[in-house]
Amino acid sequence: MSRCHYYRQVCGLPAIVDPPQIGRIIxxxxxxxxxxxxxxxxxxxxxxxxxxxxxxGPILSHPRSKRWTFIIRPDLPDDVPLFAEMFxxxxxxIRYGGMIALPSPADQGTKFRAWITRPDTAFRPSGRVVVxxxxxxxxxxxxxxxxxxxxx
Numbered sequence: 001m002s003r004c005h006y007y008r009q010v011c012g013l014p015a016i017v018d019p020p021q022i023g024r025i026i027x028x029x030x031x032x033x034x035x036x037x038x039x040x041x042x043x044x045x046x047x048x049x050x051x052x053x054x055x056x057g058p059i060l061s062h063p064r065s066k067r068w069t070f071i072i073r074p075d076l077p078d079d080v081p082l083f084a085e086m087f088x089x090x091x092x093x094i095r096y097g098g099m100i101a102l103p104s105p106a107d108q109g110t111k112f113r114a115w116i117t118r119p120d121t122a123f124r125p126s127g128r129v130v131v132x133x134x135x136x137x138x139x140x141x142x143x144x145x146x147x148x149x150x151x152x
Contacts, residue, residue: 003104011058012122013071015102025104033074034094035130041091042068044137045130046116054129058119060102068116069100076127086131089138093127 004025007015018026037045039061046068049056060069076082076093086093094100103113 007102007119010121011119013058013102013119017104023104025102027071027100027102029074029094029098029100030096031074032100032124033072033076033096033127034069034098034100035072035086035091035127035134036062036067036069036094037089037091037134039066039068041089041134041137042070042116044140045070045133048133048136049125049129052133054133055123055125056117057123057125059116060100061114061116063111063114069094070130071100071119071124072127072130073124074127076131082131086134089134091134 001017004015004017007013007025007027013027014031015025015027018024042059042061046056046059056070058071060071061067062069074095076095083093101113103115
């Protein structure tokens, strides 16, 4: 409960313990959204954002599935071409009604979820900035002459 309280009070994440007997901490999307992508692409996006002097906000790692989740402001348009573009890149945009599982004491170490960038404020980057970073990283990969543009 103390970690959940920290997420709520310090990080501004509407976290709850669900189910209480297991101790998993989740955030239902609405006031925050998320973008999930392969870890390799996530690393490139993180580096690009830092190089461009953008604050990162919370980034989660899912080691078993080799994916990263960027927790973002809910500012992306409801745009089918955008979702299709991201889908082709193996990127998911988690909008209203989704669920984000956060690292919790119930996790067995960092096997399931771990922070790449820990939340310590209520700051969230714009989803538009993260999408721009994804597009830049994919374009850079294509420019380097790689034929396959999806990150798996």
